Amino acid sequence: MHALKHLARNNASPVILLLCLWPLGAALERWLNPYYLQILVYIGINMILAVSLNLINGITGQFSLGHAGFMAIGAYASAAGTMFAWPGAPAALALLAALVIGGLAASLAGLFVGVPALRLRGDYLAIATLGFGEIIRVVILNTEAVGGARGFFGIPVLASFGWVYACMVLCVVMLWRLVYSTKGKAFFAIREDEIAAAAMGVDTTRYKIIAFTIGAFWAGLAGCLFAHFIGYIHTNSFTFLKSIEILVMVVLGGTGSITGAMLAAVILTVLPEVLRFGAEYRMIIYSVLLIALMLTRPTGLMGTREIVPAR
Amino acid sequence: MDQFLQQLVNGLAWGSIYALIALGYTMVYGVLRLINFAHGDVYMVGAMTAYYIAHWFGFAGAPSLPGFLVVMLASMATCAVLGALIELVAYRPLRGQPRSSMLITAIGVSMLLEFGGQRVFGPDPKFFPQLIESHSLFAAGGVVLTNVDLLVILCSLGLMVALRWVVMRTRIGMALRAVSFSFDASALMGINVNTIIATTFMLGSALAAAAGAMVGLRNPKIDPLMGLMPGIKAFVAAVLGGIGNFPGAVAGGLLMGVTETFVAAYLSSTYRDAVAFVILIAVLLFKPTGIFGKVTVEKV
Numbered sequence: 001m002h003a004l005k006h007l008a009r010n011n012a013s014p015v016i017l018l019l020c021l022w023p024l025g026a027a028l029e030r031w032l033n034p035y036y037l038q039i040l041v042y043i044g045i046n047m048i049l050a051v052s053l054n055l056i057n058g059i060t061g062q063f064s065l066g067h068a069g070f071m072a073i074g075a076y077a078s079a080a081g082t083m084f085a086w087p088g089a090p091a092a093l094a095l096l097a098a099l100v101i102g103g104l105a106a107s108l109a110g111l112f113v114g115v116p117a118l119r120l121r122g123d124y125l126a127i128a129t130l131g132f133g134e135i136i137r138v139v140i141l142n143t144e145a146v147g148g149a150r151g152f153f154g155i156p157v158l159a160s161f162g163w164v165y166a167c168m169v170l171c172v173v174m175l176w177r178l179v180y181s182t183k184g185k186a187f188f189a190i191r192e193d194e195i196a197a198a199a200m201g202v203d204t205t206r207y208k209i210i211a212f213t214i215g216a217f218w219a220g221l222a223g224c225l226f227a228h229f230i231g232y233i234h235t236n237s238f239t240f241l242k243s244i245e246i247l248v249m250v251v252l253g254g255t256g257s258i259t260g261a262m263l264a265a266v267i268l269t270v271l272p273e274v275l276r277f278g279a280e281y282r283m284i285i286y287s288v289l290l291i292a293l294m295l296t297r298p299t300g301l302m303g304t305r306e307i308v309p310a311r
Numbered sequence: 312m313d314q315f316l317q318q319l320v321n322g323l324a325w326g327s328i329y330a331l332i333a334l335g336y337t338m339v340y341g342v343l344r345l346i347n348f349a350h351g352d353v354y355m356v357g358a359m360t361a362y363y364i365a366h367w368f369g370f371a372g373a374p375s376l377p378g379f380l381v382v383m384l385a386s387m388a389t390c391a392v393l394g395a396l397i398e399l400v401a402y403r404p405l406r407g408q409p410r411s412s413m414l415i416t417a418i419g420v421s422m423l424l425e426f427g428g429q430r431v432f433g434p435d436p437k438f439f440p441q442l443i444e445s446h447s448l449f450a451a452g453g454v455v456l457t458n459v460d461l462l463v464i465l466c467s468l469g470l471m472v473a474l475r476w477v478v479m480r481t482r483i484g485m486a487l488r489a490v491s492f493s494f495d496a497s498a499l500m501g502i503n504v505n506t507i508i509a510t511t512f513m514l515g516s517a518l519a520a521a522a523g524a525m526v527g528l529r530n531p532k533i534d535p536l537m538g539l540m541p542g543i544k545a546f547v548a549a550v551l552g553g554i555g556n557f558p559g560a561v562a563g564g565l566l567m568g569v570t571e572t573f574v575a576a577y578l579s580s581t582y583r584d585a586v587a588f589v590i591l592i593a594v595l596l597f598k599p600t601g602i603f604g605k606v607t608v609e610k611v
Contacts, residue, residue, distance in 0.1 A: 116592075120599050123346060127550045128595050130543070131588030138585035149581070240543065244348075244418055251411045280430060287422035291401055294415045298408035 018166050025161035037161060041229055043269045044164035045222050048171045050249035050261040052218035057247065058255040059179050060211040061191030063126040066113065067219050067246045069133030070106040072238035074220025075227040076146050078102030079155045082228070095158040099167070099224050106220020107213045109136070114212030118205060130240050141235045151234035152227075159228040167225060171218050176258055178214070187211060191256070252293060254300030259307035264300070313453030318576045319569065324460045324529060326568020327467035331522035332545035333552070333560040334474060335515030341491035341555040342511050344410060348417040349397055350519060351542015352424035353390055357520025358533045359432050361386040362439055371440030376462075379442040383466075383524040387517040394516025395509045403505065421542075428535030436534040439527030463525045470521055471561060474514065478557065483510055491555065540584070544571075547591050553604025562602060566590070 028037055049067060056064045078098035086094065113132045120128050146152050178184050186207045189197035198204050227233045249268050253260030271289065275282040293301075332354055339347045364385045365371045370378040401416040449456040478484035489497040490507045498504050526541075527533055548567040552559025567587055574586040600606055 116596055120595055123340075123344075123554065124550060124595060124599060124601075126346070127547060128592055131547065131591050134588050135585045135592075138582060142579075142581055248415055248418060251415045255409065255411055283426035284423060284430060287419045287426060291416050291419035291423070294412050294419065295401075295404050298405050298412040300412070 018169055021165050021169075022162040025163075025165070028161055039269065039273055041159075041161055041164050043266050044161075044168045045226050045229075046246070046249065046265040046269050047168050047262045048218050048222040048225075049246045050253065050265040051168075051172055051175055051258055052215045052222070053246045054250045054253070054256070054258060054261040055175055055179065055187070056211050056215040058250050058253075058257070058261065059191060060187045060208060061194075062118075062208055062211065063122060064129040064212070064215070065126045065240060065243045065247065066129035066131075066133035066136075067215070068238040068240065068242035069113075069129075069136040070109055070216040070219035071223035071226070071242065072133075072136055072140060072235065073109045074102035074106040074223030075233050075238070076140055076152065076223075077105035077220070078224035079152055079227045079233060080146055082156055082158070083154065091156070091158050094156065095163060095228060098158070098228060099221055102224030102227075103217045103221040106223065107217035109220075110213045110216025111209065113216075114209045118208050118212075130243065133238075133240055133243055137235045137238055140238075147234075149235075151232060153232055155227050155231045155233065157228060157231045159225045164225050164229065167221055171221070172258060172262065175214070175218075179258070188256070248290065252290075252300055254302035254304060256304045257300065257302040257306055260300055260302030260305075263302065263307070267301075314576065316454045318572050320454070320456055320460055322569030322572035323565060324463045324568075325572055326565035327464050328522045328526050328564075329541065329545045329548050329568050330561045330564025331467055331470060331518045331525075332541060333549040333564040334471070334557065335519045336546050336549040337552075337554055337557060337560040338487075338511050338515045340549070342487065342508055343402065343413070345402065345413050345417065346546060347515075348414070348542070349401075349420040349424060350515065351538035351540075351545065352421050352428070353394060353397075353516045353538070354519040354523045354526075354541060355428060355533075355535060355538035356393060356424060357386050357390045357516075357523025358439070358527050358537065359428065359437075359523075359535075360389045360520065361524035361527055362437055362533060365440045365442060370442060374442055374444045376443060379462075379524075379528070382442060383521055386524050387520045390516040390520030390523075391513040394512035397516075398509055398512040403508075425535055425539070432535055434535060436532045439531040439533050441531070443528060445528075459528050463529060466521070466525060470518060474518065475557065477514065483507070487511060544587055547587055550601055551591050551594055553601030556601070556603045556605075559601055559603035 028040070032040075049071065053064065053067045056062050056067075078101045081101040082089075082094050082098045086097070089097070113129065117125055117128050117132070140146060141149055179187055186197065186202045189200065189202050190204050190207055194204055223238075226237075245268070249264040250261050252268065253262070253264035272282060272286055275285050278285050332350065335350050335353075336347060339345055339350070361382050365378075365382050368382075370382050397420050401420050402413055405413045405416060443459055443462065445457050445459045447455045448458050448461060476484075478487060486497065486502045486507050487510065489500065489502055490504055490511075494504060497507075523533075526537075544567060545564065548563035549560045550563070551566065552561070552563030554560075567590075570590060571583050571587055574580075575583045578586075594602060598604070
């Protein structure tokens with residue numbers, strides 16, 4: 001009994017969950033309508049994106065609008081890796097390598113963007129990160145080696161339900177343990193009051209860069225999963241509208257709430273599909289619902305709370 | 312050299328459109344500290360309204376300067392109402408709530424206008440009627456200055472002067488400046504903050520509508536998504552000049568228009584969108600509050 005409690009406290013449940021994912025994925029792929037399966041996979045990818053942006057925006061309070069850019073870097077870098085570096089590698093190995101490449105490439109970009117951008121505050125940071133995201137997109141658009149304006153074709157389809165949800169669980173567990181640790185208090189402190197945090201001895205620049213790099217890492221990973229699930233990527237999937245979509249998930253979930261971001265990712269991925277009955281009125285209803293949700297719950301669905309208590 | 316001057320003319324005309332939109336962003340940001348994502352779509356509605364007014368009231372068949380001015384003013388009035396309505400429904404209920412929630416309703420309104428626009432106006436591009444017959448006023452060497460270019464530049468200039476007059480010389484303008492300085496203090500001084508914020512939205516939306524009507528003269532193809540990129544670029548222009556700062560928005564808009572035109576002409580049109588952002592980041596790195604922005608000292 002004691003041993004079980006010990007395991008639970010040390011997040012054994014995610015490990016068990018992880019092991020269950022592949023059989024579950026296999027079962028779903030066998031019996032579930034592919035359309036529903038695709039929505040499930042999109043939910044998983046959007047959860048990773050929302051939770052990772054939540055670390056930057058919601059928890060550290062750094063207003064970033066460039067998340068789609070990091071996602072694009074992860075998607076293109078990893079796709080280039082699986083296509084050119086080692087074609088014909090075993091699937092699992094190739095995807096693992098791709099995930100590492102995508103994540104690292106994006107986190108490098110995050111570091112590269114984060115260091116100069118952190119001189120900026122608030123909305124200036126927002127618009128600068130938006131700019132970086134757009135620059136990344138235009139540069140990719142003009143790079144013929146990865147398809148340029150035609151898009152990148154023929155990426156091996158390696159990612160599956162199991163992989164996406166395994167990454168999602170890892171992402172959530174890692175960020176949860178990071179921000180609700182003693183050190184994690186520093187992120188919240190920066191959000192609440194940067195000057196006070198600095199006065200209390202928090203190395204604000206260091207923590208902001210950590211948030212940017214880790215957030216970008218997971219965005220890149222999500223990009224990699226996206227690329228290897230669809231098999232075709234185009235820069236149109238990574239415009240600033242995608243960044244805004246992720247931002248909406250973070251704010252709707254409740255700025256700073258990890259489980260809130262996950263919940264909002266589910267709602268905002270499912271909602272447009274559910275509204276398909278509305279045909280051409282679908283997106284109109286969607287936008288009205290978005291406004292109505294925000295008006296009725298101005299601090300987001302979860303506020304700053306978590307669905308399960310953090311402690 | 313000829314091409315340089317020609318591109319400069321095009322850039323200035325395009326830049327004054329950006330400047331008009333950027334002014335709206337800057338004004339709203341000044342009073343509410345809100346990035347009004349719906350502003351670019353108000354500009355689209357401005358162009359669409361002008362299109363319909365021109366057709367319904369028969370200005371489309373008879374090009375004339377007064378006709379165009381009537382169309383533009385009518386479209387400005389319509390969008391002023393729209394702007395006030397957006398503020399009333401989507402932003403006013405969130406006063407005093409976290410700023411990010413207003414940002415999301417702004418995104419919601421923007422999507423509503425885009426998708427609603429596709430439903431109401433139809434998703435296909437429309438061709439803006441030729442309200443003014445374009446002819447060249449001045450041609451030296453390879454440089455041509457058309458009356459449309461001149462009109463766009465002069466009209467924008469006139470609107471900017473009018474705006475400056477409103478903001479600096481009238482009671483409403485004084486109240487507007489007071490509200491953007493301090494919300495609470497101006498409320499204590501007896502200023503009706505809600506009225507002033509609504510007025511700000513009306514002024515900003517009217518300017519965007521004017522930009523929409525004028526862009527129809529130069530680039531006649533208008534569609535419900537036309538506000539997307541100009542909207543975001545005008546915001547970048549406002550930040551470039553120092554957000555909340557009126558001359559900054561104009562300077563930023565002109566700089567943006569001229570640079571984009573030059574990049575499209577001399578480098579490649581695919582890089583056009585990126586260069587605007589490269590300039591922005593370069594400026595922000597050396598001057599984090601924009602060209603004319605004031606450095607605010609954070610009080611502890």
